[in-house]
Amino acid sequence: MSLGTLTRKQRQQRTRELLLEAGAKVLAKHGLGASIDEVAARAGFTKGAFYANFKSKEDLFLAMLDERFGERLEQIERFSATDSEVGEQVRAAGEDFARYLAADPEWQRLFFELAAHAGRNRSFAERMVARCRELRAGIAGLIEGRAERLELPLPIPSDRIAEMLFMMGNGFALGRMLEPDLASEDMYGQMLQVFFAGLRAIAEEQQQSAGS
Amino acid sequence: MSLGTLTRKQRQQRTRELLLEAGAKVLAKHGLGASIDEVAARAGFTKGAFYANFKSKEDLFLAMLDERFGERLEQIERFSATDSEVGEQVRAAGEDFARYLAADPEWQRLFFELAAHAGRNRSFAERMVARCRELRAGIAGLIEGRAERLELPLPIPSDRIAEMLFMMGNGFALGRMLEPDLASEDMYGQMLQVFFAGLRAIAEEQQQSAGS
DNA sequence: GATTTCAGATACTCTTCGGTATCCGAAGCT
């Protein structure tokens, strides 16, 4: 192997990365309908390179999915390390999410296209679902930890709550996509606050009836 | 005009209806990628008939949107006429919605495809948004009426709450689409119950601090 | 330095499909 340059595998790896990068941009712009030609061209290659690195167009989707979800998961995990008062953290988490969405709205659109695609494609859906589960597990862990430290028993299992939060998040994202000005930053935070207030209220109610 | 048969306009209207009907089925099956040819064929016509009745493929989407949203709106309005205890009605509404989704999952998928499409298409988005607003207005009215009768002041304006509910509904629908078994019927009801419990808790809190 | 291997380029296939331009024949008008 020559020293100044890269080995073949490395070079291919690099090509793949470039294609992925280009793919992200092109898909963001044109959605799932984007053409492979354009992706390849944008990365400075041709279709040949693409098909040497991806099995099919869908394979690219899958790869992008993995990448993005992975990032988001890291973000959440990083978040779970911070420490502050409950109501505050809830609001902060909401804002963080809203920021995340605002940061690149293109990805949002793409996400829904992917979801729709998943709706028509069992195997794709499975992979997507697996990633969603990971994300939710991260959220559930965050909640559980917090509940323990506060000695506030959860009236609903933490993974269920995570599911609900995930749904709310997606719903918010959709709303934001359709009506960007409607779904302002604080709205989601507010929504979460209401939800957690409800959780606490129910918990207290249950505690009382159990104590009597 | 001959009596036994229909006038031209009527006949065309009928054709349009048939096309719309076929469109619903074909789109449900193949998504927005469905071909006009197939739609027309299913209705027993040819492309010619289609383009005599719709400006473009997108025009069909729009028409379908109007139809479906119209139906759902009626459903909601009918619902607002019923009368029962709050917690119960919340749960019932949740279940009604879950039933609505379960009734035809195809439409769900289509809805998200339309939403994604809207994400890339300003004018389409506007029309879709207009319909969403109507729906939310219906929901807001329902809430407002209920709050008044119960003399429970809302800590958040009813239209805001409607927006949140709408978002939750969509998030739930998305979750259900991806993982049908996860989003069971009662889950959404539960979610709503938590939310409304939160609303009440916050309202009471505010009432107390105002009273002191 | 000859040989093999393989990342990526080129060229081609095959199909699908939205939209249009044109035509036809029956309904509607006078």
Added chain:
DNA sequence: AGCTTCGGATACCGAAGAGTATCTGAAATC
């Protein structure tokens, strides 16, 4: 009855685009 209108049919276009089959030149191997 004859002229007109127009809903719907037919035929066509042109572009696009997902894959594939094949080639090539440089890197890896010996």
